[in-house]
Amino acid sequence: MxxxxxxxxxxxxxxxxxxxxxxxxxxxxxxxxxxxxxxxxxxxxxxxxxxxxxxxxxxxxxxxxxxxxxxxxxxLKGKVTETVQSVWAELDVPQCGYCQSGQIMSATDLLASNPKPTDTDIDAAMSGNLCRCATYHRIRAGIHEAAKRLEA
CATH class of the missing domain: 3.10.20.30 (Beta-grasp domain)
Structure with missing residues (x-):
């Protein structure tokens, strides 16, 4: 056990x-x-x-x-999570959505430790998360938007 x-x-x-x-x-x-x-x-x-x-x-x-x-x-709870999930929905980040729980977990972890990530930071943090629909540009845009909202 x-x-x-x-x-x-x-x-x-x-x-x-x-x-x-x-x-x-x-x-x-x-x-x-x-x-x-x-x-x-x-x-x-x-x-x-x-x-x-x-x-x-x-x-x-x-x-x-x-x-x-x-x-x-x-x-998953808290301001960072709620912001990421809200932005994901508003920007239509997911296409099929299958990979999104893992994407959101990784994006939330990134923003919790790095509130102003660069594209390089995002690419490094998200590199282990594959999206078969190739919505990587929307994922990156979603992380940037979430970072802006969290900063405000």
Whole structure:
């Protein structure tokens, strides 16, 4: 059994220690906002925060994070998150939307640590998040707009 706090709620997860966190979140806890993309930590669709750091949940085993605090897209809160989500909707950042939970997790983390990111900063922070619809220009514009609103 592994004890993990997910979005502030303690969960005693009965599963093999090598179960990917992604499947524990989706299948055992029932939170489906975190998506399966590639299964190799290459696309970012499965991004969650583990103890505050963006982490690819498809390659993070629950046995390795016993006692950790996990935040999923459903549990993401605060001014930065609300601003990013609002801008995403207003600018129609997503096309199909499949990758967007991971994009929002990474964008929120970037803006929380760097309130005035340059294009280079954005590209570096978002480089592990793939968008099959190629809305990268809208993602970058969304991050810049969110940064402006947060500064105001």
């Amino acid at each position: 592994v004890n993990i706090k997910i979005n502030g709620v303690e969960h005693a997860i009965e599963a093999e220690a090598d179960m990917p966190l992604l499947w524990a979140i989706r299948d055992l806890v029932g939170l489906t906002g975190t998506k399966f993309g590639c299964g190799m930590a290459q696309c970012g669709a499965c991004t969650v925060y583990v103890d505050g750091s963006p982490t690819r949940s498809c390659q993070t085993f629950i046995g390795d994070i016993d006692g950790a605090e996990v935040t999923t897209i459903e549990g």
